[in-house]
Amino acid sequence: MRRPRWPATAPPVSGGVEVHGHRLLAAETHLTLDVIRTVAFESGLAVHLALTATGAPAEMAHRQTRPLTDPDDWSAEWSYLTVWATVENTDAEADPYLPRPDVHACDAGRSVYRTEPRYWLGTPPIVRSVTLTAGWPQIGLPATTAILALEPTDQPSIGTGVGDR
Template sequence: MRRPRWPAVAPPVSGGVEVHGQRLLAADTHLMLDVIRAVAFESGLAVHLALTATGAPAEGARRQTRPLTDPDDWSAEWSYLTVWAAAENTDAEADPYLPRPDVHACDAGLSVYRTEPRYWLGTPPIVRSVTLTAGWPQIGLPATTAILALEPTDQPSIGNRSR
């Protein structure tokens, strides 16, 4: 039997209401994981995260997300931020919908990696909370769990806006 998954699907283009704002999920010297926002739609919930890594974790993220096209690269290994989401009666791994590429940069000799994955949870229209568990042990981010209480914020109705 296959395990349930939240698929990598883009949310509707309009009609959403922000139900959770920015929140820090995990922080360490060289790693920071945030919820940017959660937006509720009639057909589900869009959860936007941001992971920023510097130094050795950034280098690790760059290596872990590189294209695996070199047949002579025997060390080829690929990984990414793992996210599990529990809402209503479904607890499943969430596949990211990535509307823009990850950022790899070097600032004053310090490597920086940033990714802003988005996740679509096909939930009923009224969900009061979602439990997120996220981690990327290959770069030093242990699994962390947070419960997001969902209620409309003071933001107006929005669509799938970019930041």
Template sequence: MHRRRLPENPSPPCGGVSVHGRRVIAAEADLTLELVRVAAFDSGLAVHLALTVTGAAADRARYETRPLTDPADRSAGWSYLDVWVGVDRCAVADPYFPRPDVMGCAAGHWMYRTTPQYWVDTAAPVRSLALTTEWAQIGLKPAVTTLTLTSAERAATRSPASSG
């Protein structure tokens, strides 16, 4: 069966109206996944997420996302935050990375942060958005979130247009 994919595309460089703000999607002792915002454009939606992980889960995230430079390394694995986005039906979303992931070690504990963005090419207006996230390899259990979006017209009258 062929799965629909949303390709890794950036949002338009300017314009857009914020139709949903910050919301915690998953929070555990060493892991926080947040929706930073959803911005509406005439040609689609930009979904911005932020994942911050510390401790052993961050070490696993660092291992899972490291460059695989040795083709003979059989232990080399690769995974990332799985995201499915749906307006009318769900599709696998490929991330766009405006900034590189941040990895570091402080006080003997690993910290990993990533801020992927997803482009949903759909015609306006969109009233709700389904978002499913998971990264089993680092301990992020599946989370299903349905977002009710502010209409772009109402949001535009409340605040000036923001850049995408």
């Protein structure tokens, strides 16, 4: 039996209302995971996350997300932030529709990795909360669970934010 998934589908281009703003989900040594915002549409929710790693976790994230094109590299393995979302009666793994380019840089000799994946959860028009479970154990981020209470913020109606930050 196939496990349910929230597919990598982009939200509508307009008509969204921000229902949850910034929130820190997890903080570990050299790692943070944040909800940037959640936008509600008639047909679902767009959830924007940000993961920032420095030092050893950043190096591990860079290795875990590199292209696996070398057939002689037997150590090659690939992983990414795993996100599960529960809305009403649906609990499923979410695939990012816009992973945003990962940033890997050195800042004063310290390695930095940042990714801003975005997820689409096709839901009924009125949803009061979403439960997110996210983790990336391969880089040292254990699974963490948070319940986001959703209600309109003071932000005006917005689009998908595909081009915004």
